[in-house]
Amino acid sequence: MNTRSFKGWLYLIPAIAFLGVFVVYPLFDVFIYSFEEGYNSASQTYFGIGTYNYSYVLRDPYFIQALKNTFILVVITVPLSTLLALAISVALSSIQKLKELYQTIYFLPYVTNTLAVGLVFMILFQKTPYSDGFVNQIIMAFGGNAVDFIDGPYWAKMTVMCIYTIWVVLPFKILILTSALASVNPDYYKAARVDGTSSWRIFYRITLPMISPMIFYLVITGFIGAFKAYGDVVGIFGTNLNAAGMNTIVGYVYDMLYGNSGGYPSYASAAALVLFVIVLTITCINLLVQRRSVQTS
Amino acid sequence: MKIVLEHVSKRYPNRNRKVGGVFTAVDDFNLTIPDGKLIGLLGPSGCGKSTTLNMICGLETPTEGKIWFGDTDVTNLSPELRGVGMVFQSYALYPHMTVQENIMFPLGNLKGEDKLSKEEMLRRVKHAASLVQIEELLERKPSEMSGGQQQRVAIARALVKTPKVLLLDEPLSNLDARLRLSTREEIRRIQRETGITTIFVTHDQEEAMSICDEIVVMEAGFIRQVGRPQDVYDEPENLFVSKFLGTPPINVFDAEVQDGRLLIGDAVMFDVPGVPNGPVVAAVRPEGFIVDNKGPLVCGLDLVERMGRDKSVVATHPKLTSARQIRAIIDSDVHVDSHVDTVRFALRRPKTRLFDVQTGERVHFPGEEVVREYQRQKKATS
Numbered sequence: 035m036n037t038r039s040f041k042g043w044l045y046l047i048p049a050i051a052f053l054g055v056f057v058v059y060p061l062f063d064v065f066i067y068s069f070e071e072g073y074n075s076a077s078q079t080y081f082g083i084g085t086y087n088y089s090y091v092l093r094d095p096y097f098i099q100a101l102k103n104t105f106i107l108v109v110i111t112v113p114l115s116t117l118l119a120l121a122i123s124v125a126l127s128s129i130q131k132l133k134e135l136y137q138t139i140y141f142l143p144y145v146t147n148t149l150a151v152g153l154v155f156m157i158l159f160q161k162t163p164y165s166d167g168f169v170n171q172i173i174m175a176f177g178g179n180a181v182d183f184i185d186g187p188y189w190a191k192m193t194v195m196c197i198y199t200i201w202v203v204l205p206f207k208i209l210i211l212t213s214a215l216a217s218v219n220p221d222y223y224k225a226a227r228v229d230g231t232s233s234w235r236i237f238y239r240i241t242l243p244m245i246s247p248m249i250f251y252l253v254i255t256g257f258i259g260a261f262k263a264y265g266d267v268v269g270i271f272g273t274n275l276n277a278a279g280m281n282t283i284v285g286y287v288y289d290m291l292y293g294n295s296g297g298y299p300s301y302a303s304a305a306a307l308v309l310f311v312i313v314l315t316i317t318c319i320n321l322l323v324q325r326r327s328v329q330t331s
Numbered sequence: 332m333k334i335v336l337e338h339v340s341k342r343y344p345n346r347n348r349k350v351g352g353v354f355t356a357v358d359d360f361n362l363t364i365p366d367g368k369l370i371g372l373l374g375p376s377g378c379g380k381s382t383t384l385n386m387i388c389g390l391e392t393p394t395e396g397k398i399w400f401g402d403t404d405v406t407n408l409s410p411e412l413r414g415v416g417m418v419f420q421s422y423a424l425y426p427h428m429t430v431q432e433n434i435m436f437p438l439g440n441l442k443g444e445d446k447l448s449k450e451e452m453l454r455r456v457k458h459a460a461s462l463v464q465i466e467e468l469l470e471r472k473p474s475e476m477s478g479g480q481q482q483r484v485a486i487a488r489a490l491v492k493t494p495k496v497l498l499l500d501e502p503l504s505n506l507d508a509r510l511r512l513s514t515r516e517e518i519r520r521i522q523r524e525t526g527i528t529t530i531f532v533t534h535d536q537e538e539a540m541s542i543c544d545e546i547v548v549m550e551a552g553f554i555r556q557v558g559r560p561q562d563v564y565d566e567p568e569n570l571f572v573s574k575f576l577g578t579p580p581i582n583v584f585d586a587e588v589q590d591g592r593l594l595i596g597d598a599v600m601f602d603v604p605g606v607p608n609g610p611v612v613a614a615v616r617p618e619g620f621i622v623d624n625k626g627p628l629v630c631g632l633d634l635v636e637r638m639g640r641d642k643s644v645v646a647t648h649p650k651l652t653s654a655r656q657i658r659a660i661i662d663s664d665v666h667v668d669s670h671v672d673t674v675r676f677a678l679r680r681p682k683t684r685l686f687d688v689q690t691g692e693r694v695h696f697p698g699e700e701v702v703r704e705y706q707r708q709k710k711a712t713s
Contacts, residue, residue, distance in 0.1 A: 219421060219423065221419045221420075221421045221423035222423050222425060224390055224417075224419065224423065225417065225419055225423040225488075226436075227390065227409075227410055227411075228388060228389070228390065228410040228411065228415065228416070228417045229410075229411060229436065229437035229440050229492070230409070230410065230411025230412075230437075230440045231436075231437075231440050232440070235439070235440065239425075239436070240425060243425075243427040244426075244427070
């Protein structure tokens with residue numbers, strides 16, 4: 035090894051050490067745990083090696099529920115939030131007056147404290163002895179019946195969850211898409227205008243292909259982010275997610291580790307790896323689709 | 332298509348809002364562009380030439396005035412209704428489309444009765460591509476082509492709808508020097524072949540001089556002069572035009588007229604009968620200097636450059652204001668002793684132009700005329 039590359043490795047040691055201890059080692063550990071049957075964290079012993087953990091997790095009704103919840107969340111929020119962000123970004127980039135004001139308003143959730151956001155959602159949806167929540171008041175004003183969004187029927191809770199998730203991820207997507215839109219050379223639009231191109235055709239044939247790499251980036255990160263949903267769910271429905279029927283895969287992993295039913299690192303590891311395989315598959319599919327449809331310039 | 336600009340002005344609100352007021356990009360333009368000609372809008376950057384082009388195109392509407400295409404008032408007409416084709420400085424080729432898709436794009440916008448069949452579209456694309464000689468590139472993406480090829484595609488895209496007017500914004504500025512030469516001839520050829528009235532914008536006077544039927548020299552929103560390139564070069568109406576045209580640039584001196592004689596410093600250059608006494612600006616083209624041992628203009632000699640066809644004499648004179656040094660171009664067979672400190676010149680009258688010190692307008696004097704072949708013919712016929 036020559037001195038140059040030796041020096042290079044030397045400088046990398048702090049980073050590698052940290053990553054090794056806190057990322058690489060745990061990854062391997064999780065993998066190993068997931069195959070150790072009957073692992074006891076107190077005595078650090080196990081009965082044998084096999085796939086029992088996986089078959090347990092995949093048969094656990096709580097895990098199935100968590101899987102279902104996560105999938106619903108992903109399937110609804112990722113496309114909706116991306117489309118919504120696209121619509122808002124296009125609108126933002128086409129207005130002149132008060133542009134900065136609107137940009138700031140749409141970006142506010144990004145810099146707002148999660149607790150404050152949670153509070154806002156409580157005011158909107160929470161039923162308390164004093165109030166039915168803002169949304170219920172609106173529903174009642176239109177002659178509907180009040181719905182308990184936090185402890186009520188499954189669809190109501192899922193609606194709140196989806197609205198919350200979309201609202202939280204929107205600012206970042208808007209930020210990315212407005213800058214993508216701004217980076218499109220205005221000459222393209224001028225050239226299209228000279229040829230009398232309709233605004234829909236301009237959007238569909240020019241704008242969309244130009245910003246498609248960014249859209250795909252948002253879809254991929256959106257999928258990954260939505261699959262990892264946990265903190266926000268706890269923020270709204272509390273820590274006993276299984277009882278609320280609103281658990282997510284990450285929530286299930288956490289419960290298996292530290293929750294009331296916790297102390298099962300093997301089950302947690304198996305569930306985490308199932309999540310990993312799902313995310314990996316979806317991301318690979320995304321990348322394949324992207325390679326086919328996104329045109330590089 | 333004859334194009335007429337009638338008292339056209341374009342004003343923008345000032346960019347610096349605190350200052351307020353308006354910025355006038357184009358000021359009271361009157362211009363007639365004859366049918367089927369190649370016209371160059373020429374001027375330094377910021378003179379309003381691109382704004383003028385955009386107004387003719389329809390991308391911008393004039394604040395005042397009218398624009399006529401033939402007998403039609405197009406002032407408030409959108410670009411696609413005017414029948415114009417535009418080539419942008421950046422070419423603006425859609426990077427995700429092939430050359431064929433790019434050229435076909437304008438045809439896809441046609442609706443209703445004008446809608447074309449796929450075969451007809453392809454036929455027209457092929458025709459436009461053959462005009463600019465890129466038939467073999469139709470399947471390529473813009474990123475897979477050279478700048479010159481992209482330029483051709485952009486022209487083909489502008490031509491595919493058979494416009495009545497073709498507009499080019501700085502068409503050569505993104506090309507290297509060698510391609511620039513061939514491309515400008517290419518533009519000339521395409522214009523001749525199609526007979527489309529073509530207007531192009533450039534800041535490069537050589538470009539404009541070489542291929543245009545007429546040039547429009549602009550400065551700070553005003554038209555300074557319109558005419559055939561050679562006429563404008565020979566007979567500049569003001570100091571700006573004389574300085575803007577020509578490489579190497581014209582040499583400008585602080586001069587004086589006393590009793591019908593032109594003086595630079597204390598030396599008498601030649602007689603200028605009829606010109607009133609007082610200071611004037613004398614501008615001499617590089618080819619207006621004659622090396623003469625008894626010549627009146629005594630200059631410090633810096634350098635003699637041999638450039639094959641001719642020689643360039645670099646000298647200094649205290650009354651020179653346009654640059655640090657005079658650059659005179661003389662025949663290569665004229666001997667100049669480069670080991671001495673001074674060189675003496677006589678000036679050619681037809682290559683010397685006088686301008687008013689205050690207004691910069693041309694001051695005429697007898698014996699300044701350049702007599703050229705077509706002017707003789709013109710005189711003979713009239």
